[in-house]
Amino acid sequence: MKTAVFALVLMSTLSAAPGTQTFTGTISDDMCASADHSRMQMGSNDAECATACVGAHGAAYVLYDGKKAYRLRGGPAPERFAGKKVRVTGALDAKTQSIRVDSIAPVK
DSSP: OHHHHHHHHHHHHHHHGGGEEEEEEEEEETTSTTSOOTTTOOSSSHHHHHHHHHHHHOOOEEEEOSSOEEEEESSSOGGGGBTSEEEEEEEEETTTTEEEEEEEEEOO
């Protein structure tokens, strides 16, 4: 019985690990996904604009890597990193182009 429980725990741990990846980019919003906030002018800088778009217009936070924008799901709140370059660790859902976030850290 103990062996079966151990095997089940081990299998669930191993199956979760392979999907985890690290992504680097800028936290933006899906209305200004390419991190170009000049058209929206919702604040004096990119961070203020992204936060305003999310708060006032129902936009969602995204990670823009220079080519693609990935919607961020779960994990720590991205608003404190708005407009900043970060490293996101999580699992990519290629179908929805979203990342299930495990962690967000600033890039130094």
